[in-house]
Amino acid sequence: FAKENSMNYAQTSTLFSIMKILLERCVATPFNNNSETYTFFKEILVKHSLQRPPYSVGVFDVGQVRKISEFVLNTFFRHYSMYKYVFTPKVRIDLTFEYDGLPPTPEPTPTPSEHSELQLEVEEEPVEEILPRELTEEEKNLKDVIQNAIGAELKQVSWSH
Numbered sequence: 001f002a003k004e005n006s007m008n009y010a011q012t013s014t015l016f017s018i019m020k021i022l023l024e025r026c027v028a029t030p031f032n033n034n035s036e037t038y039t040f041f042k043e044i045l046v047k048h049s050l051q052r053p054p055y056s057v058g059v060f061d062v063g064q065v066r067k068i069s070e071f072v073l074n075t076f077f078r079h080y081s082m083y084k085y086v087f088t089p090k091v092r093i094d095l096t097f098e099y100d101g102l103p104p105t106p107e108p109t110p111t112p113s114e115h116s117e118l119q120l121e122v123e124e125e126p127v128e129e130i131l132p133r134e135l136t137e138e139e140k141n142l143k144d145v146i147q148n149a150i151g152a153e154l155k156q157v158s159w160s161h
Contacts, residue, residue, distance in 0.1 A: 001071050005064065014048055014059045015068065022076060027087040034080055041072060 002012040021044070025037045049065045051058030060068065076083070098104070135143070 011059055026083050030088050030091050
């Protein structure tokens with residue numbers, strides 16, 4: 001962009017510095033600060049377009065300010081949410097509650113199991129094999145109704161896609 005618009009070294013360096021500061025402000029907080037960052041961008045661009053030492057230095061002219069504004073809006077601020085998502089560290093919060101006037105809760109201590117000292121004798125009983133029982137007439141009718149309803153729903157879903 002700087003080369004296409006015939007910017008000198010000072011202008012190119014200033015533009016890169018502004019973009020670096022914008023990215024740092026973007027990722028400084030996990031909260032949405034889009035409007036604050038854009039307001040800062042406008043202020044800093046104005047400070048670099050007016051020659052009023054010591055408050056501002058005129059690095060860019062009015063035409064360049066317009067082109068820079070369009071460029072930054074169409075590139076950086078268009079993808080602002082993506083930059084924020086990618087470069088902002090994730091925030092984890094671990095909460096601990098302490099109540100005034102109450103003693104702190106002691107850490108749990110492992111207690112020996114009641115059965116650790118006792119020898120349990122297990123008598124093996126013959127295992128009965130569980131066989132499926134015959135369905136009643138009502139259960140068969142209910143099963144048919146459910147299968148028909150599910151089949152109809154599946155047909156509707158497959159036709160809608």
